[in-house]
Amino acid sequence: xxxxxxxxxxxxxxxxxxxxxxxxxxxxxxxxxxxxxxxxxxxxxxxxxxxxxxxxxxxxxxxxxxxxxxxxxxxxxxxxxxxxxxxxxxxxxxxxxxxxxxxxxxxxxxxxxxxxxxxxxxxxxxxxxxxxxxxxxxxxxxxxxxxxxxxxxxxxxxxxxxxxxxxxxxxxxxxxxxxxxxxxxxxxxxxxxxxxxxxxxxxxxxxxxxxxxxxxxxxxxxxxxxxxxxxxxxxxxxxxxxxxxxxxxxxxxxxxxxxxxxxxxxxxxxxxxxxxxxxxxxxxxxxxxxxxxxxxxxxxxxxxxxxxxxxxxxxxxxxxxxxxxxxxxxxxxxxxxxxxxxxxxxxxxxxxxxxxxxxxxxxxxxxxxxxxxxxxxxxxxxxxxxxxxxxxxxxxxxxxxxxxxxxxxxxx
Numbered sequence: 001x002x003x004x005x006x007x008x009x010x011x012x013x014x015x016x017x018x019x020x021x022x023x024x025x026x027x028x029x030x031x032x033x034x035x036x037x038x039x040x041x042x043x044x045x046x047x048x049x050x051x052x053x054x055x056x057x058x059x060x061x062x063x064x065x066x067x068x069x070x071x072x073x074x075x076x077x078x079x080x081x082x083x084x085x086x087x088x089x090x091x092x093x094x095x096x097x098x099x100x101x102x103x104x105x106x107x108x109x110x111x112x113x114x115x116x117x118x119x120x121x122x123x124x125x126x127x128x129x130x131x132x133x134x135x136x137x138x139x140x141x142x143x144x145x146x147x148x149x150x151x152x153x154x155x156x157x158x159x160x161x162x163x164x165x166x167x168x169x170x171x172x173x174x175x176x177x178x179x180x181x182x183x184x185x186x187x188x189x190x191x192x193x194x195x196x197x198x199x200x201x202x203x204x205x206x207x208x209x210x211x212x213x214x215x216x217x218x219x220x221x222x223x224x225x226x227x228x229x230x231x232x233x234x235x236x237x238x239x240x241x242x243x244x245x246x247x248x249x250x251x252x253x254x255x256x257x258x259x260x261x262x263x264x265x266x267x268x269x270x271x272x273x274x275x276x277x278x279x280x281x282x283x284x285x286x287x288x289x290x291x292x293x294x295x296x297x298x299x300x301x302x303x304x305x306x307x308x309x310x311x312x313x314x315x316x317x318x319x320x321x322x323x324x325x326x327x328x329x330x331x332x333x334x335x336x337x338x339x340x341x342x343x344x345x346x347x348x349x350x351x352x353x354x355x356x357x358x359x360x361x362x363x364x365x366x367x368x369x370x371x372x373x374x375x376x377x378x379x380x381x382x383x384x385x386x387x388x389x390x391x392x393x394x395x396x397x398x399x400x401x402x403x404x405x406x407x408x409x410x411x412x
Contacts, residue, residue, distance in 0.1 A: 001411070001412070002411070002412055003194070003195055003409055003410070003411050004358075004359040004360065004409075004410055004412075005195075005196040005199070005358035005359050005360075005407055005408070005409060005410070006023075006190075006358055006359065006360045006361065006362060006407070006408045006410050007358040007360070007361045007362070007405060007406070007407055007408075008022055008023070008361075008362045008363075008405070008406045008407075008408055009361065009362065009363040009364075009399070009403060009404070009405055010022065010363075010403070010404045010406075011400075011402070011403060011404070012404060013404055014257045014404040014405070014406040015257070016192055019192065019406055019408065022362055022365075023187065023190060023362065023408070023410075024036065024038065025038050025184060025365075025367075026038075026182075026184055026185060026186035026187060026367055027182060027185065027186075027187060027188070028182065028185040028186075028187060028188040028412065029163070029180065029181050029182045029185065030163060030181065030188075031188035031189070032188060032189070033162075035157070035158070035162060035180075038182045038184065039180055039181065039182050040180070040181070040182070040183065041178045041179075041180055042178065042179045042180070042181055042183065043176065043177070043178060044177045044178065044179050045174060045175075045176055045177045047177075048136075048140065048144070048166075048174065048177045049136075049174060051130075051139075051143065052130055052131050052136055052139050053129065053130075053131055054129075055129070055130045055139075055143065056127040056128055056129055056130065057069065057070075057127070057128055057130050057133055057134070058070035058071070058125060058126075058127060059125070059126050059127075059128045059133060060072070060075055060119060060120075060123050060124070060125055060126075061123060061124050061125075061126050062122075062123055063122045063123070067126070067128060067133060069133075070117075070125055071102070071117070073106065075117060075118060075119065075120070076102065076106075076115035076116065076117055076118070077115060077116055077118055078115060078116070079101065079114065079115065079116045083099060083101075083116055084114075086099060087099075087101050087114050087116075090103075091103050091113075091114030092114070093114075099116065100116070100117045101114045101115060101116050101117065102114065102115060102117065103115075130143075135172050136168070136172065136173070136174045137166070137168050137172065137174075140166045140174075140177065144166075144177075146164065146165065146166040146177065147160055147161050147164065147165045147166065148165070148166050148168055149161065149165050149166070149167050149168070150167075150168055150170070151167075152167070155167070157180070161180075162180065163179075163180050163181075164177075164178050164179045164180045164181075165177075165178055166178075184367075185412075186360075186367060186410065186412065187410040187411060187412050188411055188412055189410075189411050190408050190409060190410045190411065191248075191249050191408070191409045192253065192256050192257060192406060192407070192408055192409075193207075193248075193251060193253060193254075193255075193256035193407060193408075193409060194248045194249060194251075194408070194409025195248045195409050196256075196358070196407050196408075196409055197248065197251045197252075197253075197254065197255065197256055197407075198210075198254055198255035198256070199255060199256070199356065199358075199407045200255045200256060200257070200258050200263045200356075200405060200407060201254055201255025201264075202255075202264045202267060202268075203264070203267055203268055203270075203271035203272075204271075205254065205255055207248075207251050207252075207254065208245045210251070210252060210254065212251075212252040212254075213245055213246050213250075213251045213252060214243045214244070214245060214246065215243065215244060215245075215246050216242065216243060216244075217235060217237055217238035217241070217242055217243060217244040218237075218244070219235055219236075219237040219238070219244075220235035220237065220238060220242065222242040222243070223235070223242060224238060224240040224241060224242040225240070248409065256406060256407050257404065257405065257406035257407070258404070258405065259401070259402055259403065259404055259405075260396070260399050260400070260401050260402070260403045260404075260405060261401035261402065263405065265356060265396065268355045268356055269351075269352040269355040269356070271355070272351045272352060272354065272355035273348045273351045273352050273355075275351070276347055276348065276350070276351030277344065277347065277348055277351070279327060280338075280339065280344060280347045281344075282325070282327060283322060283325075283327045283328070283339045284339075286318075286321050286322055286325050286327065287318055287321075287322070287339065287340070290317075290318045291318075292316060292318050292319065292336075292340045293313070293316065295309070295313055298312050298313045319336075322339070327339075334385055338350065350386065350389065352393070353386075353389035353390055353392065353393040354389050356392075356396065357388070357389055357392045357393075358392075358407065360410075361392070361395070363395075370385070370388045
């Protein structure tokens with residue numbers, strides 16, 4: 001689950017209502033539920049048939065050759081006292097070593113509890129092709145939770161089959177498996193500003209410090225104190241202030257959308273340059289002319305051993321000193337490169353290019369992005385950061401002053 005910023009560009013005024021149709025082509029249908037012109041039928045028939053042939057299912061085979069699904073209730077028993085200790089008082093479902101267990105209401109009148117999976121003496125656990133132990137309809141229901149229909153007339157795209165269906169012939173063959181989706185999906189929800197509120201405001205505006213974005217702390221009720229193990233402590237949410245920052249989706253709409261001529265772009269860039277050079281100069285005092293080995297160099301020195309490489313890389317004294325001075329993070333490769341291998345002038349240029357930049361841009365009905373955003377902030381096929389920054393800055397500089405810009409917090 002990831003958040004990323006998108007800059008929406010338009011010749012006409014941008015509000016939440018005007019932005020909505022501009023972002024709609026990239027909605028994730030499975031989450032938004034908007035069944036519109038961007039949702040298409042994707043034929044998954046051949047893919048599902050291949051899975052049906054290739055996937056296996058765990059079965060328990062009896063001495064006389066009869067096979068039953070491995071997770072049938074008959075293959076679960078009550079745990080021993082020692083096993084119960086391993087499972088815990090509220091076991092849930094899990095495993096440890098050779099022990100695996102499942103918790104549910106087993107229908108025996110004893111309520112929800114955990115039972116241990118086992119294979120009876122003389123029986124064996126085997127992996128069997130799905131095509132040998134279930135019909136294609138059963139496979140789709142098990143593997144895809146598919147909605148099975150027996151005729152075209154049963155297909156209800158506005159109801160039960162909104163997200164897809166599997167059409168099965170009278171003889172049991174699969175005629176068609178359809179997945180209804182938006183193949184161009186980029187977001188499942190969005191908000192104007194959000195975590196990037198104030199990006200278009202004058203330098204110095206901090207939405208977290210805006211009084212309008214503060215509220216009585218919901219954890220301590222405004223007292224600034226909490227009770228933990230019968231001891232009064234400072235509230236860890238508000239740090240004892242009694243007030244805390246609201247959730248970003250509730251922040252006031254400040255510095256989120258405006259015409260380019262009303263955005264203090266030059267001031268934003270100047271501020272970024274001043275701050276970057278201040279940090280650069282402070283870092284140079286710490287570095288004091290000392291060299292620094294890149295990750296690949298350290299890796300080669302240690303024969304490719306990752307653990308040794310990590311220890312040696314982080315063990316470089318100059319990096320430790322920079323981290324202690326809070327001038328760099330071990331994971332901030334761009335910053336490390338900027339401090340060791342960029343000139344002061346290049347550092348200033350980079351800061352100006354990065355001063356106002358988002359992960360993606362929507363302009364003229366097209367979506368442009370630095371890379372492909374996925375779950376937990378993972379990015380694939382990422383464009384070089386410096387190149388993206390240069391292109392972004394050039395784009396802004398080439399826009400007419402009357403152009404409207406809006407910063408949107410997208411989630412996927």
